[in-house]
Amino acid sequence: MTDQKKILNSLKFYSAFLKTVNEENFVRTPASGGWSLAEVYSHILSANSLSIVAIARCLHKTATLKRRKADWRVRLILFFGRFPPVKYKVPEVLEASVKKISLEETANGLQKLVRKIEEIDKGFAKFNPHYKAKHPRLGYLDARQWLRFIYVHSKHHERQLKRIAKELG
Secondary structure (H helix, E strand, O other): OOHHHHHHHHHHHHHHHHOOOOHHHHHOOOOOOOOOHHHHHHHHHHHHHHHHHHHHHHHOOOOEEOOOOOOHHHHHHHHHOOOOOOOOOOOHHHHOOOOOOOHHHHHHHHHHHHHHHHHHHHHHHHOOOOEEEEEOOOEEEEHHHHHHHHHHHHHHHHHHHHHHHHHHO
16 A cells, blocks of 8 residues: 555544544543644644645755665654654644644645645656655655655554543543
């Protein structure tokens, strides 16, 4: 299965999960602290949209020309499709965009994201692995690596959503 299809499957989970939550629980901050479900969705929509912009920059050759491979730790994350089991602080670039959004805003944002992901493969015909855009934590990634990152990142937050929902009851 391609990363694009894996992402679309993950986004199906996000859409289905969204239908199981009421507005009150959606915006409620868990007793243990951290993000509400709304804030997790806000983060995913924002980060994945920015990742799609990075992919477009790489594919349109407006990103940085870099011949060096990604760090071995980054390659391991992308290969295994998982982040190491540690808590990460959201990069400041994204922290400001995280907010409590409504169920309706979230559903609309997911639909837009699905459309963007469905269209993304058209640009890979002229893929060049040397055009890379900088990720705030992982360094310079090419378009395929950015696509893989979207999948890894989305799966990571699926687990977070399940954990928060369990805590909320």
